[in-house]
Amino acid sequence: MMPHGAANKHVPGIISSPAKASTENNLSMSDAFRDTGIEGYLSDPDFRAWVLEPTPAMEAQWKAYQAAHPETAGIVAEARQVLLEVRSHYNKVGLNEAEIEARLAQVRAAAMAPRLQWRPRVWATAAVLLLLALSAAGLWRWLGAQRPAELSFATGYGETREVSLPDGSKVQLNANSRLRFAADWEGVQDRAIWLEGEGYFQIEKQPGPDTRVRVHTPSLTVEVVGTAFNVRAQVEHTRVFLTEGKVTLRDEAGTPAVEMAPGDLVVYEETHPEPWHRGRASPEEETSWTQGIIFFRERPLAEVLDRLGALYGVAFEVPDSLLSRPVTTGLPIEDLSLAQTALEKALGVRILLAPLPEP
CATH class of the missing domain: 3.55.50 (Phage tail protein beta-alpha-beta fold)
Structure with missing residues (x-):
């Protein structure tokens, strides 16, 4: 055998699980957020740092906190989503402080209007507006000061994660994968993403005919305008499955580009005499991991x-x-x-x- x-x-190889935070630390964190609701998490610098610029130590601490206090799972997830929506919005608009304050005044006035209706489809937008009204321009300034030039995300073994791109597009990372891209795409026509491992991409339609999103793997580049597709980049080969839209594949060797249509599966083996292998596949086999x-x-x-x-x-x-x-x-x-x-x-x-x- x-x-x-x-x-x-x-x-x-095998990596060890991060050590859990101490019971005392978990208790103090729980007490700090008791009866504060979502506002307590949103206003906490450590929570914001974990969501927006996580480190392994932060991940271990908050994972231990949620394991010790499973009743907080819903509100923690909601607070995370609000912060990510705020950052996505901040990346899209280049407001100065005076403009931010003016927007906040409008938000406060709207929040005080009678018969404000809340619909499930707009919960994220409403949550962002509420957050801005609560935190004023301070959070915007904090985000601007803390925003790095490049963002990187990684998943461990047996872990998946959803990542928001600067234009609002989404990437779901499979286990043992890494993703990085520039923090700000405003005015950028060549929007580059680097992937190791596997990711399912849902790319928003780009703002102009010359704007492209390019997903780079060690051996292949996927050029996108607006579409949904799955990429698995491994040492031996890169595998691309297109669910909707259209993408163009280019390799580093300069061989003729490959155009894909929905349902196409292309496997690229760099060391093979004929590196391109094309066929058809079902979404069930190629993208079921996202579920x-x-x-x-x-x-x-x-x-x-x-x-x-x-x-x-x-x-x-x-x-x-x-x-x-x-x-x-x-x-x-x-x-x-x-x-x-x-x-x-x-x-x-x-x-x-x-x-x-x-x-």
Whole structure:
């Protein structure tokens, strides 16, 4: 028997989970926000720093806080979304302080108007306006002072994350992936994004015919105007699936560009004599991970295990005779134990976790 998953070069190894914050720290954080509602989180500098400029230490602290106080999950998620909406709006408008104060005066007047109707579709906008009225220009100035030239985001093993781009577009990062881009796209026609790993992109229509979003992987560039697509960039190949719109693929070698239509799947293997491989695929197989499930249809077990190994940072040990066996199943991407159990039931055999080899 040999371990599978470890052979995938996209798997750097097992990383340990961050240590939880102390019980005393969690209690003090809980007391600090007690009875303050969403305003308490929005006005807290540490909370804003965690949402807008997270570090591993911040992630560990707030993860421990939410684990100790699960009742705060809803309000924490809402406060995070409000801050991200504010930053997205701030990136789009170049207001000076006088203009900000004038806008805030309008917001306060609107907030005091009778019979203000709140609709689910506009909750984010309303929350942003409420935040601005509460925090005045101070938060805007804080955001401007803290905004870095470039933003970067990463996910750990078994973790997914949604990222907002400066123009309001969305990217959902799969596990063990990294994304970076400029913090401000105002007036920028060539809007570059760098991806390692896997991401599902929902790009807003760009403001002019000369404005392009370009997603760069180690071997390939995806050129976009406004569309939705999935990119998986691994060492061996880059895989692009288009769900809607149109994209153009270009490689570093300067071979002829490839135009994609919805439903197209293109796999690019840089070291292959014929690097471009084009076909059709279903959204179920290519994008189901955005719903928390990876779906495989008649795929060899070796491929399934390599994919799981990349997402979880582990290797699997199974008899070599099973590696070519076709598998049709759906597996969760945020629960390794459940994925292992589901795969064992689908195959009718025991699958063992194996130690990762030395890099």
